[in-house]
Amino acid sequence: MAATTSTERTAGRESDPSPPARLWWGESASAWTALLVCVLAVSAHSALSLAFAVLMKPLVAAFHMDRSVFASAMTVRMFLMVLCMSLAGLLTDRWGARPVLVSGALMVAVATAALASVPSVAWFFPAMAAIGPGQAAIGSVAASALVLRRFRKRRGLAIGILNGGDNLLNSSVPLLTSLVLEMGGWRGALYAWAGAYLALALLLRAALQEGEGRGGGAATLESGATWYQGVRHRGFWLLVATYVLTYAFITSVQLHLHAYLTDRGHSPMAAGQVLGLQILVGALGSPLIGRLAERLGARRTLLLVIVGLGLGSLLLWNLETHKSFLAWAVFYGTVNSGVVAVLALVLAELFGSRAIGRLMGVAMTFCMASTMLANLYSAAMFDTFGSYLPVWQSYSALMALAAIPATLLVRTKPVAHGSEPEQVLGAGAHPGGSA
Numbered sequence: 001m002a003a004t005t006s007t008e009r010t011a012g013r014e015s016d017p018s019p020p021a022r023l024w025w026g027e028s029a030s031a032w033t034a035l036l037v038c039v040l041a042v043s044a045h046s047a048l049s050l051a052f053a054v055l056m057k058p059l060v061a062a063f064h065m066d067r068s069v070f071a072s073a074m075t076v077r078m079f080l081m082v083l084c085m086s087l088a089g090l091l092t093d094r095w096g097a098r099p100v101l102v103s104g105a106l107m108v109a110v111a112t113a114a115l116a117s118v119p120s121v122a123w124f125f126p127a128m129a130a131i132g133p134g135q136a137a138i139g140s141v142a143a144s145a146l147v148l149r150r151f152r153k154r155r156g157l158a159i160g161i162l163n164g165g166d167n168l169l170n171s172s173v174p175l176l177t178s179l180v181l182e183m184g185g186w187r188g189a190l191y192a193w194a195g196a197y198l199a200l201a202l203l204l205r206a207a208l209q210e211g212e213g214r215g216g217g218a219a220t221l222e223s224g225a226t227w228y229q230g231v232r233h234r235g236f237w238l239l240v241a242t243y244v245l246t247y248a249f250i251t252s253v254q255l256h257l258h259a260y261l262t263d264r265g266h267s268p269m270a271a272g273q274v275l276g277l278q279i280l281v282g283a284l285g286s287p288l289i290g291r292l293a294e295r296l297g298a299r300r301t302l303l304l305v306i307v308g309l310g311l312g313s314l315l316l317w318n319l320e321t322h323k324s325f326l327a328w329a330v331f332y333g334t335v336n337s338g339v340v341a342v343l344a345l346v347l348a349e350l351f352g353s354r355a356i357g358r359l360m361g362v363a364m365t366f367c368m369a370s371t372m373l374a375n376l377y378s379a380a381m382f383d384t385f386g387s388y389l390p391v392w393q394s395y396s397a398l399m400a401l402a403a404i405p406a407t408l409l410v411r412t413k414p415v416a417h418g419s420e421p422e423q424v425l426g427a428g429a430h431p432g433g434s435a
Contacts, residue, residue: 039056039165080132089361117191160290282337289338
């Protein structure tokens with residue numbers, strides 16, 4: 001009886017004080033509204049990075065600096081973003097998603113406006129670096145925690161929409177930035193983006209409720225274990241190992257695919273069509289992957305995604321024609337789009353959602369660190385061999401390796417509900433049957 005009472009109290013702390021009425025497809029109107037604004041927040045996380053791709057040449061010319069200097073400033077921004085992701089997750093669990101997301105949008109708005117106002121290159125690095133922590137706060141960590149806690153019946157679909165919506169919105173970012181650049185120059189473009197982030201902060205403040213997305217306890221999982229014990233659990237590190245390898249591959253594809261295709265003789269326009277199609281397909285593919293996770297379970301879906309990415313990696317360096325690459329883009333974009341969605345769902349399946357912000361923050365720290373290393377690796381391999389072929393071949397081997405921890409993860413016993421911490425989370429934990 002005592003155990004049942006504890007479980008009931010845990011569920012009560014995790015849920016809203018008064019469960020909302022079910023209105024749309026088994027979920028409340030406020031939950032769908034929260035999802036919509038979170039899609040905007042996640043889109044904003046990467047939108048400015050895409051805008052910098054358009055603004056790089058004007059900024060380099062304005063400050064008379066080399067592209068390597070610009071790239072170094074971008075790396076500093078990303079490094080600070082990675083460092084702050086775990087903190088964003090911790091603050092989300094303690095305070096809720098609204099203050100984290102709103103603060104992140106305000107920080108990016110102020111830092112971007114400062115960047116637009118810098119008089120010399122000496123101020124370029126500090127202004128660029130200040131954007132990093134804001135991007136960490138406004139990323140998928142806080143948004144995923146909020147959506148996981150608000151949705152009950154359509155959790156997989158909601159997480160899929162959250163991580164697919166940014167594909168659709170961000171596909172217009174390069175064009176919009178180019179248009180503003182022509183009218184107002186690079187300073188005008190940065191001021192426009194600063195204004196957009198300020199407007200987003202006001203929207204988030206108005207649309208989200210106080211304490212929404214907050215964790216249910218001080219720092220504990222549903223099982224009663226602390227979130228730190230959850231991080232020590234073998235399932236968490238199997239997931240991290242899977243995603244470090246996966247993020248290395250998908251990041252290199254995103255950053256180097258266009259160059260690879262043009263090296264193979266495809267025109268820049270044709271290469272852009274393949275890259276753009278792969279991104280746009282994700283707007284539909286991510287909800288489909290999320291829906292699949294509702295039916296098969298998140299860990300089994302992750303294994304299917306890894307297998308699909310492995311197949312996509314093999315096709316990448318064996319295709320020749322433009323039509324075949326377009327077909328590849330549809331397949332790869334569909335599979336790739338569900339990667340972030342499945343990460344949040346696997347964490348919730350293993351550990352529940354009470355400490356999802358902390359767990360998501362730590363996991364995303366490793367994921368984003370992997371993207372930085374992968375970019376350096378791919379560039380170094382190309383400089384050494386003069387071709388991306390060895391890069392894609394090595395990643396095919398890595399994706400085959402990633403299937404090992406993903407398979408073990410399917411057999412790992414979840415600790416979300418009703419497990420004794422000392423039995424499941426201790427040093428002697430071992431795989432059990434999947435729930």
